[in-house]
Amino acid sequence: MTASPQNAAYHHLQEPSEWLFGTVEPRFVMEAHDGLSAIIARKAGFLGLWASGLGISTSLGYRDSNEASWSSVADVVERMAEASRLPVLVDGDTGFGNFNNARIFARSIARRGARGVCIEDKQFPKLNSFIGDRHYLADTKEFSGRLRAIKDACPDLVLIARTEALIAGASMEEALDRAHAYAEAGVDGILIHSRRSDAGEIVDFASRWKNRLPVIIVPTRYHTTPVCTYQEAGIATVIWANHSLRASVRAMRQVSSRIFRDRSVSGIEGGISTLEDIFELLDYGELGEAEQRYLPQ
Amino acid sequence: MTASPQNAAYHHLQEPSEWLFGTVEPRFVMEAHDGLSAIIARKAGFLGLWASGLGISTSLGYRDSNEASWSSVADVVERMAEASRLPVLVDGDTGFGNFNNARIFARSIARRGARGVCIEDKQFPKLNSFIGDRHYLADTKEFSGRLRAIKDACPDLVLIARTEALIAGASMEEALDRAHAYAEAGVDGILIHSRRSDAGEIVDFASRWKNRLPVIIVPTRYHTTPVCTYQEAGIATVIWANHSLRASVRAMRQVSSRIFRDRSVSGIEGGISTLEDIFELLDYGELGEAEQRYLPQ
Amino acid sequence: MTASPQNAAYHHLQEPSEWLFGTVEPRFVMEAHDGLSAIIARKAGFLGLWASGLGISTSLGYRDSNEASWSSVADVVERMAEASRLPVLVDGDTGFGNFNNARIFARSIARRGARGVCIEDKQFPKLNSFIGDRHYLADTKEFSGRLRAIKDACPDLVLIARTEALIAGASMEEALDRAHAYAEAGVDGILIHSRRSDAGEIVDFASRWKNRLPVIIVPTRYHTTPVCTYQEAGIATVIWANHSLRASVRAMRQVSSRIFRDRSVSGIEGGISTLEDIFELLDYGELGEAEQRYLPQ
Amino acid sequence: MTASPQNAAYHHLQEPSEWLFGTVEPRFVMEAHDGLSAIIARKAGFLGLWASGLGISTSLGYRDSNEASWSSVADVVERMAEASRLPVLVDGDTGFGNFNNARIFARSIARRGARGVCIEDKQFPKLNSFIGDRHYLADTKEFSGRLRAIKDACPDLVLIARTEALIAGASMEEALDRAHAYAEAGVDGILIHSRRSDAGEIVDFASRWKNRLPVIIVPTRYHTTPVCTYQEAGIATVIWANHSLRASVRAMRQVSSRIFRDRSVSGIEGGISTLEDIFELLDYGELGEAEQRYLPQ
Numbered sequence A, B, C, D: 001m002t003a004s005p006q007n008a009a010y011h012h013l014q015e016p017s018e019w020l021f022g023t024v025e026p027r028f029v030m031e032a033h034d035g036l037s038a039i040i041a042r043k044a045g046f047l048g049l050w051a052s053g054l055g056i057s058t059s060l061g062y063r064d065s066n067e068a069s070w071s072s073v074a075d076v077v078e079r080m081a082e083a084s085r086l087p088v089l090v091d092g093d094t095g096f097g098n099f100n101n102a103r104i105f106a107r108s109i110a111r112r113g114a115r116g117v118c119i120e121d122k123q124f125p126k127l128n129s130f131i132g133d134r135h136y137l138a139d140t141k142e143f144s145g146r147l148r149a150i151k152d153a154c155p156d157l158v159l160i161a162r163t164e165a166l167i168a169g170a171s172m173e174e175a176l177d178r179a180h181a182y183a184e185a186g187v188d189g190i191l192i193h194s195r196r197s198d199a200g201e202i203v204d205f206a207s208r209w210k211n212r213l214p215v216i217i218v219p220t221r222y223h224t225t226p227v228c229t230y231q232e233a234g235i236a237t238v239i240w241a242n243h244s245l246r247a248s249v250r251a252m253r254q255v256s257s258r259i260f261r262d263r264s265v266s267g268i269e270g271g272i273s274t275l276e277d278i279f280e281l282l283d284y285g286e287l288g289e290a291e292q293r294y295l296p297q
Helices: A005-012 A035-044 A053-060 A070-084 A099-111 A140-153 A172-184 A200-209 A227-233 A243-262 A275-281 A284-294 B005-012 B035-044 B053-060 B070-084 B099-111 B140-153 B172-184 B200-209 B227-233 B243-262 B275-281 B284-294 C005-012 C035-044 C053-060 C070-084 C099-111 C140-153 C172-184 C200-209 C227-233 C243-262 C275-281 C284-294 D005-012 D035-044 D053-060 D070-084 D099-111 D140-153 D172-184 D200-209 D227-233 D243-262 D275-281 D284-294
Strands: A027-032 A049-051 A088-091 A116-120 A158-163 A189-192 A215-217 A237-240 B027-032 B049-051 B088-091 B116-120 B158-163 B189-192 B215-217 B237-240 C027-032 C049-051 C088-091 C116-120 C158-163 C189-192 C215-217 C237-240 D027-032 D049-051 D088-091 D116-120 D158-163 D189-192 D215-217 D237-240
Touching (some): A035 A049, A035 A070, A035 A243, A035 A275, A035 B053, A049 A053, A049 A070, A053 A070, A053 A088, A053 A243, A070 A088, A070 A099, A070 C070, A099 A116, A099 A140, A140 A158, A172 A189, A172 A200, A189 A200, A200 A215, A243 B027, A243 B035, A243 B243, A243 B275, A275 B053, A275 B243, B027 B035, B027 B243, B035 B243, B049 B053, B049 B070, B053 B243, B070 B088, B070 D070, B140 B172, B140 C284, B158 B172, B172 B200, B200 B215, B200 B227, B275 B284, B284 C099, C027 C035, C027 C243, C035 C070, C035 C275, C035 D243, C049 C053, C053 C243, C053 D035, C070 C099, C099 C140, C158 C172, C172 C200, C243 D027, C243 D275, C275 C284, D053 D088, D099 D116, D116 D140, D172 D189, D200 D227
Parallel strands (some): A027 A049, A027 A237, A049 A088, A088 A116, A116 A158, A189 A215, B027 B049, B027 B237, B049 B088, B116 B158, B158 B189, B189 B215, C116 C158, C158 C189, C189 C215, C215 C237, D027 D237, D088 D116, D189 D215
């Protein structure tokens, strides 16, 4: 609920170029999966968030196969946006159905404070891109209809088309053809996804795409590539798509196992955040000040 | 959605003595704040969960002052119970209003799979017990009415009364008087809360209480006390109330800051869980098997 | 929250034959679309409710094309079940996706108090059966997988398969073949849907089906058929699928227009329910008694 | 999802004087309790909606004593605003707790499309104003703090203070003193509530208030008063607070009872709306056009 000057400052991040699309060098967008991880990303210095489908599903205890309803996802997005006051790009999976479901979802997250949405050219329900081989691409025309429907319903929402062509085993030509079709449909950027462990596919795509629209990448598998490679390739945006989630999983597993074994928390007390850290992150100070301001003394 | 033998086994934890109240020695109950942390607690070996008000609030990006609505809390409880299949004791704060709000909340979480609820003798909206000095106790009779209303509405839900007498600066006699009144109201156990850094108050309470009902403690501040002290004092249950949350906060902060500074994830990749870990935690294997079973081949 | 004797009585309606499937004559199940209409159906004497997809969508202000998320539908079902304490058969549309979405939905409504679910052999997102010609049947094997997944996940939930074969213009043989396939998949009853204005199709189906499983019908279009026709045909259940909704629409439109024109409510005051009627329907008396019981006097 | 010219027109109702506060004569605001009733109010010609606490509670199957959570109320408000595209003034009851709960609720409904909120000077949980005698007024200073907190958090939301002084049996002077205090706190209008069967109290209040701020009334009990009385008294807004709900209750009860008795719908078929009426209200035509525009042909 705070309205302190440093918070208000982020409201000036109005243009996509200010938080999402880099020009001289890529911008970096951090995964969040709930209000807390959104606040932490902000405190770390990030100017924009990726509301990760995998992250949100996992923290809810669902699998990344559209097990969570679209409105549950929208509720999480609202918490991220309100708690962090950062611009949020939402992982909209496939749009949760056809063009009509996609535009209803887009309107819902726009109301809840999202600033952008990304949808991918697969069918509902989807499966996480890093799992198995059952990845079937949507028909290009049908998917373009989903994109146009979102754009018409929410002209102010940044719209990103994510092509899973390379994930599905299609050719680079297919990926490029799809990207051009989605550009015709009116999107603001293209996310090209790859699960190779090097950036070869990405760099190849970017060089042939010639920056018709900003290019967004998700270097989860090809994480060893240095950022200068992306810069040279003209990548606009790098999404760190699941790292806050994965950090929390490792830590919770280690600490839980240790406590279970020790039957005590004294062994881990020094290695975890304090309650005071949490009160500071959530700005309990503002609540105290507000009590001074609004409660009779 | 899994129904594997080891999951099903937990359905036999029907009696409070099987997951919540220890007799020979205390049982340990682990904090969870979402579906994921609930699964992790289970994998670590815990037989019961504490759906922490602080934890749920924080992960939603709210402060622990009843900023989250009671139905939002109930939705999180549902995810914990379904994802982990563990018995869940829910931190019901003050019951979210009067006796009527309290019983509506209790019925809601019972439907969503909770097995117990704990409410504390303060007024709505509450403030976290570790913050400041504005902790005003509820009238004993009024609070007893809240307890009776829950018990009448949900006779199968384990009902714990938490007295904040010592937190509010009242005497040990007051704490004991309240505990006896709550016992008369029909509760199944007493949670005695202390924010001293040693277990003196707790041990004193337990020795004078003489096990009229099981005693539950939350050793957040007095964490250095060895478990044998609790055992000797006849404590039935020890709640590790916020440690999974605090572990995740430390890890997410460190990793987020490092990624922001490095403009790369390669420095942290080895120190966080893998995607495969996550797929295993969420039992993606079951989904694959189910596709074999239910989809045409 | 009431637990008065007449409410408690309904908890004895445990068997499908007690509220859903008639043997000597059909049972009648009434549409509800929110908590209020559920209470009204109960007061009128009905022993079971149909949580109508059209009704729920419309009252939420959505179209009956899966615009509402499955979790929003589940939330409405919960209000119906809790407010009325009647058994509820839920219109689950197509199951909201594939077998996995269907079983997740089924588990969700089972927790929320539903006693049965009906899904239809079309694809997600669906369109209301009384609109247009774009009704494409699902593959029989794939749909049977959806049914088996629900039955395995929720063995205690009454499972009804609704075939849209006749709506989609397929033959009676196709309808029967599908019904037999769904029976093999383990359903508890078959809903045969028709949009003809006479009951010919329904009677024909029933005579050839020979009561392998109970038959459920929805006489929305063929409403002039006398009930003895259904009885002779051996129909187990008649669903009045949208009549409470349609009654409310007519009344709200008339009253709203009259008030707008008159700039006064005095002309309609005598033709609408009183506040006291509403307080009685919602059992405010129980709240008053509970205040006596649970609040300090 | 429609964006047809007549819908878009309502977006010009930006100023409170255009939909809420009349100057020459009162403006009339119509109760709605869900998306459907909101659409119906719009079609009847109303330019603004009252999201009634009684109406929303009742349709959810809850009693008007804050049994519904604040976030459930906010979800209903969202459906009203999106489905009708009309400006909505939300009945915020007492603000759902203290100043902090009140401002969180206000922010939530503002995101969901509400244009104004009204809160009343009682304590949480409240009881409907037409029931019983247990109506205790909030401390004026404390309530003013709730008002200021909302105004600071949501400066663009029209803020109405409702005084229950006359309902609680306090004097006219007390009502006026409170109204002046709330004006100092920065509200945009005063709702003066009365449960007398004539407009005497209201007219008296207005004459002594001298239009310091717009006055809003709710003529539920004193419904026979002609509108010219309000006009002469300088009333800015008249809320028809529960009439759509009450119309629907009467109609649903009559129709449900008749169907139950007749075991047939043929007797009521002519007296209720048709499915086609519903398809027209919900603008299924737009969906058909959108399918033409967005689906491959």
